[in-house]
Amino acid sequence: MKFNRKIASDTKPKPNFVTKKRLREDEINFDKLRSYRLDRVKKELEKNNLEACILFDPVNVRYALDTTNMSIYNMHNLTRYCFIPVNGPVILYEYFNCEKLASHLNLINEIRPAITWDYFTNGNQAGTQLKKWINEIKDLSSSYFKSKKLAIDVINGPAITALNKSGIEVVDAKLIVEQARVIKSPEELKCMKAALDVAEIGINKMREELKAGMTEDELWSILHKTNIEHGGEWIECRILSSGQRTNPWMQESSNKIIQSGEIVSFDTDMVGPYGYCADISRTFVEGYKFNEEQKKLYQMAVEHINHNSRLIKPGMSFKEFTEKSWKLPDEYYGNRYS
Structure with a gap:
């Protein structure tokens, strides 16, 4: 059973438009x-x-x-x-x-x-x-x-x-x-890299345009625009928050106005070109000048990433990795992400 309802003549117009190559x-x-x-x-x-x-x-x-x-x-x-x-x-x-x-x-x-x-x-x-x-x-x-x-x-x-x-x-x-x-082909890996490339372009634009006085929604829109410009599809969530709204985590972007020196955090959750997801987390400080508390949090994040990166090796199970992974200090455990 095929479509047979005709609303126009059976013509095959020749394309006369120009297209732009997508990444990779x-x-x-x-x-x-x-x-x-x-x-x-x-x-x-x-x-x-x-x-x-x-x-x-x-x-x-x-x-x-x-x-x-x-x-x-x-x-x-x-x-x-x-x-x-x-x-x-x-x-x-x-x-x-x-x-x-x-x-x-x-x-x-x-x-x-x-x-x-x-x-x-x-x-x-x-x-x-x-x-x-x-x-x-x-x-x-x-x-x-x-x-x-x-x-x-x-x-x-x-x-x-x-x-x-x-x-x-x-x-x-x-x-x-x-x-x-579960098992990706070489061609899928290329698609994934393209999605990650687009996410990184959007992230860099967000960092460049972040300034006090703009809303969280305005900052978040930059990633959407970048994704669509590069043939991406949609974004699964709206997880971006600033200042006091960063904790507890998982709050979505809002009309809150970002203040000078505030921390801004987000997850991309971006379905990019070719339908592949690029899920990257980033945290910036408006004005790029850290206060003492922000420096402390940043140092812990660096220790966390470096410690866990050194653990990864072929054949390691997720259970073993979890047991050996960096331990969050007790004072932050209650509001942890996961």
Whole structure:
């Protein structure tokens, strides 16, 4: 079943625009990148005795098929998903009238219109739409997962109930995709480096533009702008605070005005170019002149990093590393980050 609704003539206009290369774009073999990741998903399905999965989470769809469309919207609406069998066609269920967005990706064998059934998109027709979706899944099951066992990452209650009634058992696909991601390919490492490069550019701009009188939100916006300029996608959190707001940690940026000499701390939590995350923590002092308390905190941070860096060696377990890691002084333990 393909899209067949025409709203314009079947013309193929020649592109006449100029594009700017993204960081490390020429270094990355995208065919290898995509093939490797899809193969990892299929191998994890086989390892867990599963024949197929359906992925709704845009992050998981991006990993498996390298296709994106309204990612933030689709994080809270079940309007775009993909079907991946171990043996059989990879099918993208695309958002209404958006089939051309992924037409260049050769690992997708077929594009079908997404059947949606949640109340937000269908209102009182949600029940009728759910029956259509269940029939679609039953049809897939008869050909590609005859075990009637299907891995799904994100789904709502009515759909699970309906699938169970139809004889299809639902298992969590998070395990499948997370384990697939554990081993990175050389091409993925290049993507990760590009994301880190963009984060560092944004961080340096933040440091340069930090000044008393600006709000936390104004400072935080610099990272967003930098990320988008370099083909990045979104930022997971808004963790930036200054002065007294830095403790307890995890407070989000606000309209608080940064004062002279205040400490400013943040985590980037940035999903950058190619969909890879760059999570970097940084702390600055406005005006770059430390008071005695700030010097003390800085020295502890340096000791912490240097001590733990010296511990790292091949074969060390996380448990061993934790047991030998730098110990936080008791006076700071109550408001520790983790």
